[in-house]
Amino acid sequence: MHLRDLVQFLGELSENNNRAWFVMNKPRYDILRIEFLELVMQLISDISQFDPAVAGINPKKCLFRINRDLRFSHDKSPYKTRFSAAITANTANALKLPSAGGKPEYYFQIDGTGRLIVAGGEYTPPPERLRAIRQQVVADADGFAKLIKDRKMKARFGDLQEEGKLTRPPKGFEADAPHIEHIKLKSFIVWKETSLKGNLPEDLGRDLAADFKDVLPLISWLRKV
Numbered sequence: 001m002h003l004r005d006l007v008q009f010l011g012e013l014s015e016n017n018n019r020a021w022f023v024m025n026k027p028r029y030d031i032l033r034i035e036f037l038e039l040v041m042q043l044i045s046d047i048s049q050f051d052p053a054v055a056g057i058n059p060k061k062c063l064f065r066i067n068r069d070l071r072f073s074h075d076k077s078p079y080k081t082r083f084s085a086a087i088t089a090n091t092a093n094a095l096k097l098p099s100a101g102g103k104p105e106y107y108f109q110i111d112g113t114g115r116l117i118v119a120g121g122e123y124t125p126p127p128e129r130l131r132a133i134r135q136q137v138v139a140d141a142d143g144f145a146k147l148i149k150d151r152k153m154k155a156r157f158g159d160l161q162e163e164g165k166l167t168r169p170p171k172g173f174e175a176d177a178p179h180i181e182h183i184k185l186k187s188f189i190v191w192k193e194t195s196l197k198g199n200l201p202e203d204l205g206r207d208l209a210a211d212f213k214d215v216l217p218l219i220s221w222l223r224k225v
Helices: 003-015 019-024 026-047 127-139 141-148 151-157 204-214 216-223
Strands: 082-087 105-111 115-122 188-195
Touching: 003 019, 003 026, 003 082, 003 105, 019 026, 026 082, 026 204, 115 204, 115 216, 127 141, 141 216, 151 188, 151 204, 188 216, 204 216
Parallel strands: none
Antiparallel strands: 082 105, 105 115, 115 188
């Protein structure tokens, strides 16, 4: 897709976040949205080569709406200033997997500053799901140890993100439980950030597919929870 045009549009939207400007520039948005959808369609096809569970998922359902939910926000800006998508297992295919469950996702976003964020895993899962993940860390201590040491994933993304980490063990977990520092996490996700400004990739879809292939061990482990 035309990444330079997308970043330019989102940057202008950041400076003119109002309905009048958006309506005037809707034709630009529509073209970019179609290109972004095509990128996600190709990504689903590429990811399904190493993760068949995503095959056949509706690409339109992977895209986040640009309209912001203003009901509980002090910021009344009507539009998000990013394009983003999350690809998860196709429900029909997930049912064929003996241990499938939860919503581990392949995620990426591009914003008006030219920042590209690529991530994989589960971000702030609901309480019951989070507790189940934590219990699985204890029950599968050896498997989790192997996961967090995965060479390719660590080389590309580093360690699991610790944003919002608890200072004490959560209720029901002892301080000496296996991997207690990871049990304190509120998200089980890896991510990385790069700038597209002055550094446009030759093939963004190919690069994203390579990123997501290296996060497959985390996605697969979470599906077993």
